Amino acid sequence: MQSRNSRLNNSALRGAVDLAAVKAAGEAAQKAEQARAERARQAEAGGAPAAAPAYPLVLDVTEETFEAEVVQRSAEVPVVVDFWAEWCGPCKQLSPILERLAEEYAGRIVLAKIDVDANQLIAQQFGIQGIPAVMAVVAGQLVPLFQGAENEANVRKIIDQLIAVAEQRFGITGVPVDPAAEGDERAATAPRVAADPALEAAHDALDRGDLGGAVQAYQNVLADRPGHIEAKLGLAQAQLLRRVESLDPQAVRAEAAADPKDVQAQLRAADLDLVGGHVEDAFGRLVATVAKTFGEDRDTVRVRLLELFEVIGADDPRVIASRAALARVLF
Incomplete structure (x- = not known):
């Protein structure tokens, strides 16, 4: 982190x-x-x-x-x-x-x-x-x-x-x-925004490194307010950090390079790409994997890519470009 x-x-x-x-x-x-x-x-x-x-x-x-x-x-x-x-x-x-x-x-x-x-x-x-x-x-x-x-x-x-x-x-x-x-x-007299205890609890859990608690807390917010943007972003980030905390980057990248069709290996490598700041690499890897897969595997990769889009934000130019690339390989 x-x-x-x-x-x-x-x-x-x-x-x-x-x-x-x-x-x-x-x-x-x-x-x-x-x-x-x-x-x-x-x-x-x-x-x-x-x-x-x-x-x-x-x-x-x-x-x-x-x-x-x-x-x-x-x-x-x-x-x-x-x-x-x-x-x-x-x-x-x-x-x-x-x-x-x-x-x-x-x-x-x-x-x-x-x-x-x-x-x-x-x-x-x-x-x-x-x-x-x-x-x-x-x-x-x-x-x-x-x-x-x-x-x-x-x-x-x-x-x-x-x-x-x-x-x-x-x-x-x-x-x-x-x-x-x-x-x-x-x-x-500038307006103030009232504190949101449930959201603050989620932020505090993330601050403490309690990723499981943060995931649950953000999910609690979204259960009441499904469209809450900050909670969606927090959940996506907490889930990403939770997935990569125990990974061995060298082993993950070796597995992904050895078999481009290994869906789980590509998902793990894309997570590491994103955490390392290689946003285009993460998105490109998953778009390419979608193009190589079918059925449940393809849907699994597509859903993960959409989750990573949440981490970066819908208005980011890299997300916009990758959404277009995803649409091209899907349709």
């Missing part, structure tokens, strides 16, 4: 799957809690107002600065990422709205602007197919927000939801300016 610190590396840009994606960002939450405690202590001691954020609220980001300015900073504050280009008319309408809101939210978010012409690698690795496109990074995790121009009212709602989830789920609040000092009352 990847360590929690792995979520703060460049995994979003390396194509590796973050298998702890549904777990709380422990270090980020602890850092945020320490910051809140320090502000409370200062307030009790002398009523000192909250300090203004020590980082810029709007910044231009490049491929060289992305990890430090976006991924690492996302452990302290939600980072909204604006993909734009000089020639893009809708971008010129949206970007000023995002910049104005970043200033208005006064440290509860940071806006990172990425010129897709100058930073094509980032745009490609994020699967940007049209601009403007707006995403967020929270505790090292990518959160798609919207694509295309939006009016200010809708953007404000989306950012409110992002802040609420970042605060409740990850304990990340940024460094908001004191509302009384700045006249910004909305920073003190």
Whole structure:
């Protein structure tokens, strides 16, 4: 299993799957809690107002600065990422709205602007197919927000939801300016998301490495709410980690190479591929196995592939491409 610190590396840009994606960002939450405690202590001691954020609220980001300015900073504050280009008319309408809101939210978010012409690698690795496109990074995790121009009212709602989830789920609040000092009352009244005890129990089990308990806990959530996206993702990840925890990677890969038609060997190898961040290899292996098999074997491989799609996420370009490849070999 990847360590929690792995979520703060460049995994979003390396194509590796973050298998702890549904777990709380422990270090980020602890850092945020320490910051809140320090502000409370200062307030009790002398009523000192909250300090203004020590980082810029709007910044231009490049491929060289992305990890430090976006991924690492996302452990302290939600980072909204604006993909734009000089020639893009809708971008010129949206970007000023995002910049104005970043200033208005006064440290509860940071806006990172990425010129897709100058930073094509980032745009490609994020699967940007049209601009403007707006995403967020929270505790090292990518959160798609919207694509295309939006009016200010809708953007404000989306950012409110992002802040609420970042605060409740990850304990990340940024460094908001004191509302009384700045006249910004909305920073003190941002909506909060109520905690879900059943889901938190599942996350806690995953945190402890109790994979069997995590599987059962996520299944309990889904029994009541079959369409719960976060529980489906958590279940798929917990099941994957449970399957690979006792595998011998060298032996598994040798077996898979020796017999491409050995369904169980290919399933085990695909799991290891995914855990190792070789997403396309995992998907390609199973699509090829579907093409070589029939009947129950084929259905077994197809179902496992769909489960691995859940781990990565339906909107990921690699999932979309592999769904198309699967359809071609099935039909």
